[in-house]
Amino acid sequence: MTALIDVENLTLKFRTDEGLITAVDNVSFSLGTGEVMGLVGESGSGKSVTAKALMHLNAKNAVYTPESKITLHTESGPVDVLSLKTPRELNIVRGGAVSMIFQEPMASFAPAISIGKQMVEQLQLHGDYTKEQAKRWSIEMLDRVGISDAPKRFEQYAFELSGGMRQRAMIAMALSTQPKLLIADEPTTALDVTIQAQVIDLMKDLVEEFQMGIVFITHDLGVVAQTADKVNVMYLGRMIEEGPVREVIRNPKHPYTQGLLAALPKLDDLDSPLTPVPGDIPSPLERPSGCVFHTRCSKIVGDICKAADPKDRVIDETHKVACHIYDEVPA
Amino acid sequence: MSDVLIRAKGLSVGFPIGGGLFKKQVLKAVDNVSLDIEKGSFFGLVGESGSGKTTLGRALLKAAPITAGGAHYSDGEVDYDLENITKDQLKDYRKRAQLIFQDPYAALSPRMTVRDIIAEPLEVMKLTKNRQETDARVREIAAKCRLNLEHLRRFPHAFSGGQRQRISIARALVSAPKFIVADESVAALDVSIQADVLNLLKQIQSDMGLTFMFISHDLSVVAHTCDHVAVMYLGRLVETAPTRKLFAAPRHPYTKALFSAIPSLDPDDRGSAQKLVGEIPSPTNQPSGCKFHTRCPFAIDHCKQVEPKLETDGTGHDVACHRWKELMAPQAA
Ligand SMILES: Nc1ncnc2c1ncn2[C@@H]1O[C@H](COP(=O)(O)OP(=O)(O)O)[C@@H](O)[C@H]1O
Ligand SMILES: Nc1ncnc2c1ncn2[C@@H]1O[C@H](COP(=O)(O)OP(=O)(O)O)[C@@H](O)[C@H]1O
Ligand code: SF4
Ligand code: SF4
Ligand SMILES: [Mg+2]
Ligand SMILES: [Mg+2]
Numbered sequence: 001m002t003a004l005i006d007v008e009n010l011t012l013k014f015r016t017d018e019g020l021i022t023a024v025d026n027v028s029f030s031l032g033t034g035e036v037m038g039l040v041g042e043s044g045s046g047k048s049v050t051a052k053a054l055m056h057l058n059a060k061n062a063v064y065t066p067e068s069k070i071t072l073h074t075e076s077g078p079v080d081v082l083s084l085k086t087p088r089e090l091n092i093v094r095g096g097a098v099s100m101i102f103q104e105p106m107a108s109f110a111p112a113i114s115i116g117k118q119m120v121e122q123l124q125l126h127g128d129y130t131k132e133q134a135k136r137w138s139i140e141m142l143d144r145v146g147i148s149d150a151p152k153r154f155e156q157y158a159f160e161l162s163g164g165m166r167q168r169a170m171i172a173m174a175l176s177t178q179p180k181l182l183i184a185d186e187p188t189t190a191l192d193v194t195i196q197a198q199v200i201d202l203m204k205d206l207v208e209e210f211q212m213g214i215v216f217i218t219h220d221l222g223v224v225a226q227t228a229d230k231v232n233v234m235y236l237g238r239m240i241e242e243g244p245v246r247e248v249i250r251n252p253k254h255p256y257t258q259g260l261l262a263a264l265p266k267l268d269d270l271d272s273p274l275t276p277v278p279g280d281i282p283s284p285l286e287r288p289s290g291c292v293f294h295t296r297c298s299k300i301v302g303d304i305c306k307a308a309d310p311k312d313r314v315i316d317e318t319h320k321v322a323c324h325i326y327d328e329v330p331a
Numbered sequence: 332m333s334d335v336l337i338r339a340k341g342l343s344v345g346f347p348i349g350g351g352l353f354k355k356q357v358l359k360a361v362d363n364v365s366l367d368i369e370k371g372s373f374f375g376l377v378g379e380s381g382s383g384k385t386t387l388g389r390a391l392l393k394a395a396p397i398t399a400g401g402a403h404y405s406d407g408e409v410d411y412d413l414e415n416i417t418k419d420q421l422k423d424y425r426k427r428a429q430l431i432f433q434d435p436y437a438a439l440s441p442r443m444t445v446r447d448i449i450a451e452p453l454e455v456m457k458l459t460k461n462r463q464e465t466d467a468r469v470r471e472i473a474a475k476c477r478l479n480l481e482h483l484r485r486f487p488h489a490f491s492g493g494q495r496q497r498i499s500i501a502r503a504l505v506s507a508p509k510f511i512v513a514d515e516s517v518a519a520l521d522v523s524i525q526a527d528v529l530n531l532l533k534q535i536q537s538d539m540g541l542t543f544m545f546i547s548h549d550l551s552v553v554a555h556t557c558d559h560v561a562v563m564y565l566g567r568l569v570e571t572a573p574t575r576k577l578f579a580a581p582r583h584p585y586t587k588a589l590f591s592a593i594p595s596l597d598p599d600d601r602g603s604a605q606k607l608v609g610e611i612p613s614p615t616n617q618p619s620g621c622k623f624h625t626r627c628p629f630a631i632d633h634c635k636q637v638e639p640k641l642e643t644d645g646t647g648h649d650v651a652c653h654r655w656k657e658l659m660a661p662q663a664a
Contacts (some may be wrong), residue, residue: 042521043492163380164610192379192548194607196591201606219521222594226601245598263526263553267593270575274555276527280491 001032003073004181004213005054011065012049012058012237018022020063021284023049024290025237028256033180036207037213038228040221040260042281045234047217051183054215055093056081072097074180098127099179103186104169109158115142116154119173126177141172145202164195168202175206185217200226221264225249232319233257236282236292243319253313255299270306291324301325334370336510336542337391341365341400343566344383344390348615358614360386362566365641368510368542368559370406373533375557375574376546377589379611382563385545389510391544392428395428404428406509407428426456426506431499433515439487446483449473449501458506468505475535476501493524497531504535514546529556550588550593554578559647562586565622566614568641572648582659584627584651621653629654 012024026045031037039047052058054070070081074097084090092098102108109118113309121136123129129137135154142150145168174182184203188196188233204227207214216227224231224245231248231254233241241254252258259277266272279296282288287297294305304324313326361383368374368558376384384593389395391402393413401414406427412421429452432438439448439662449469452458457467473483476497487495493609505512513532533556537544547553553560554574561571562583570583581587588607595601609626621639624630636651641651654660 031476042523073543120544162610193550193592193594194379194589195610196594197606198608200594221522222596225596225598226594228598249596260523261596263522264596265474265526265529265549265551266596267554267578267590270554270578274526274529275525276525278527280493280524281521 001034003072004031004033004035006030006069006071007050007054008069010050010053010070011068012046012053013063013065014059015061015063016287022287023237024053027234027237027239028048029239029242031181031213031215033213034207034211035230036058036216036228038224039215039217039234040219040224040231041124041234042219044236044284046237047234048185050234051100051215051217052184054081054181054183055098056084056090057094057100058151072181091126093180094290095122095174095177097179098181098183099174099177100183100185101170101174101187103189105166106158106165108170108173109166111157112161114157115161117171119154122173123176138172138176141176142169145169145172145175145206146198147172158284163191164198167191167195167199171199171202171206175210175212178210178212180212182212183217184212184214185214186219188223189218189220196208196223203227212284215292219262221249233260233327236284236287238292238322240293241319241321243315245325247315247319251319253315253319253326254293254323255297255325256293259296259298291322299325335367335404336370336372336406337368337402337404339364339366339391339400339402342387342390342397342402343399344386344395345398346396353400356615357398359566359617360395360614361390361549362561364566364568365400366561366568366571368544370542371536371540372559373536373543373545375553375560376544376563377548377550377553377560378563379589381565381611383496383566383614384563385514386431386621387563388514388544388546391510392430392512393424394430403471404510417525422456426452426458428510429503429506429508429512431503431511431513431516434519436492436519437472439495441486441488444484445473445478445490445498448487448498449483449505451503452506456506469501472501472505475504475538476531490519493527496520497529500528500531500535502538507539508541510542510544512544512546515548516545517552518548525552530656532556552590562589564618565611567622567651568649569623569652570648571641576646576648580659582648582655583623584629584654584658585623588626621651629658 008026008028010027013020013022041047064082072079072081081093120134123134139150139154142153147153147168188199228245230244232239235256241257252261262275277296290306290308291310294300301324310322310324312320312322314320342364345357345359348356348358378384386395390397397414404411446469450465453465480498517528545557557574560574560577562569564585570586618625620636621634624634639651639653641649643649
């Protein structure tokens with residue numbers, strides 16, 4: 001496994017009518033080739049904007065602090081993602097070395113252009129393909145992701161496909177440029193469990209085959225357990241826990257991660273009551289002081305939680321948690 | 332039978348669709364469904380999208396056209412045959428049977444205060460005599476749904492998803508219904524809040540003696556909240572049983588496949604799922620015989636020709652599959 005992307009001190013704010021809101025607060029993580037990172041957290045925690053930052057794709061009102069740094073390692077050397085400006089420079093992280101798939105596949109397809117035409121255009125934009133080669137490769141990709149009758153689908157429009165097929169077509173398009181990094185933003189959330197299981201299987205096979213790194217965003221810890229090598233948990237823009245998937249799921253350290261796991265209805269224990277995380281996620285306009293989770297934390301250890309933002313504590317080499325409960329060991 | 336609130340018999344819902352002038356095509360969204368919903372129960376309805384859950388729920392609320400068969404509603408005060416209910420009866424039924432929507436963001440009018448949103452059914456159905464009575468009723472139901480009185484003056488956009496869903500629930504409950512259809516009511520909520528809304532629904536159900544039809548694509552949620560579950564596929568009921576029985580020993584190959592597709596929380600238990608291939612067929616182009624045969628790993632020729640009937644075993648565990656017994660035998664496992 002070699003380094004693929006390094007995110008350091010990423011802080012992202014948005015200018016809004018109601019003032020500057022903090023969407024991502026000093027987040028750092030790294031991902032290697034062939035590694036799947038699960039990014040979890042409830043809605044509004046900053047998962048999607050973090051992912052978009054990797055492609056320098058956030059809306060115009062986004063403000064990155066000067067300390068924010070994202071480095072993508074490519075064959076031709078490291079790329080400073082946040083310094084990319086022109087469309088040509090940005091090509092490398094938008095469909096080139098980095099591709100993205102979404103919850104709603106229609107977001108990836110222009111409604112009035114056939115699937116094939118879009119795939120060919122994208123390939124020609126990012127690589128040295130003749131039209132004929134691009135077509136052949138696109139059909140091969142459609143076939144590869146389990147779409148039957150690929151030459152026919154190539155000619156069709158996205159709206160003509162069923163939900164599951166559309167999802168596959170989107171994956172085929174995203175992977176056709178052979179990206180090093182795939183960002184999957186809730187790709188299975190809108191699917192039935194049956195189709196979700198198929199898509200998860202497909203993605204696992206593709207990681208194996210293409211050796212890419214994946215940032216897999218989901219709010220479903222079951223999906224994380226089935227796909228990820230490591231997990232990062234976000235809450236209100238903060239990365240509050242990270243570690244290997246087995247560690248985080250079996251031995252969660254942060255009260256929020258513990259709360260998320262406890263709130264899940266478990267099939268092997270129908271007698272246990274459902275335990276919600278108390279309270280509601282605060283509005284980003286009313287970010288709590290100190291530990292951002294203190295307004296809902298049942299383990300709050302005192303005034304320090306309200307006053308001081310907890311630094312990362314190291315549980316072991318790979319498992320980190322941002323919570324005052326644990327003895328301070330410099331990260 | 333014990334106390335049944337709603338008994339559906341051969342209930343079907345067809346929607347006329349396209350087709351030429353002379354050959355009208357009908358899309359059978361719900362096809363010959365018979366089931367009993369016991370008074371005071373939390374009745375779960377599961378199945379992939381397109382299987383007809385919403386349509387069945389709406390038919391039981393008399394909000395989708397019943398094209399064959401019917402459903403009998405009997406709550407001790409009134410008895411209605413939903414398939415030929417009169418206008419006056421329907422007016423009364425509207426306050427007895429209510430729907431809780433899925434999307435707490437779309438369901439609430441942004442221009443109305445929370446008080447007005449909750450009060451609207453009372454005013455539309457003229458269930459209260461004056462404003463004082465309406466306000467008293469709104470306050471009572473808001474408190475039951477754990478909404479603060481100061482919330483009542485605000486607009487829904489000021490609330491989080493969980494709070495909005497509590498507002499929708501209060502609105503559904505304000506007419507003192509007996510029967511509630513909750514269609515994907517927690518699907519849009521984060522897990523951390525989902526549990527809170529589910530606990531609230533259960534609390535309300537036992538406090539007010541309500542009967543719930545709980546429609547959900549999330550089987551773990553259904554397992555935890557419902558006491559009886561029905562599984563639908565392409566408009567048909569394929570299996571129904573008390574929750575624990577169903578989850579302990581599912582009989583229909585479709586039910587088994589659904590269960591095994593639930594992603595396990597154990598990272599070391601990957602890929603053990605028995606995967607279902609393909610997708611649910613279009614209801615306008617239905618397979619012959621057993622509708623599941625195009626995806627069933629156990630289909631035999633007989634399945635393609637003859638549609639299996641729902642077999643009742645006397646314990647409330649019914650299944651529609653030609654081969655369920657032989658597939659349940661230990662050597663088949
Ligand atoms: N263009 C934008 N302008 C203002 N706020 C934004 C914009 N994009 C995202 N946000 C805010 O950033 C926060 C994080 O959003 P997002 O990353 O979409 O969360 P998640 O994907 O975890 O649900 C939210 O509070 C959201 O409202
Ligand atoms: N008003 C309608 N007109 C035509 N077809 C409909 C209508 N409502 C639902 N359907 C169709 O009926 C089938 C069942 O839909 P639905 O009850 O929404 O399923 P579910 O809730 O299980 O996803 C689907 O094929 C759907 O497209
Ligand atoms: S720092 Fe304090 S408030 Fe924050 S999670 Fe830890 S104990 Fe809870
Ligand atoms: S009847 Fe046949 S096709 Fe249908 S579920 Fe049973 S075994 Fe499968
Ligand atoms: Mg998102
Ligand atoms: Mg539905």
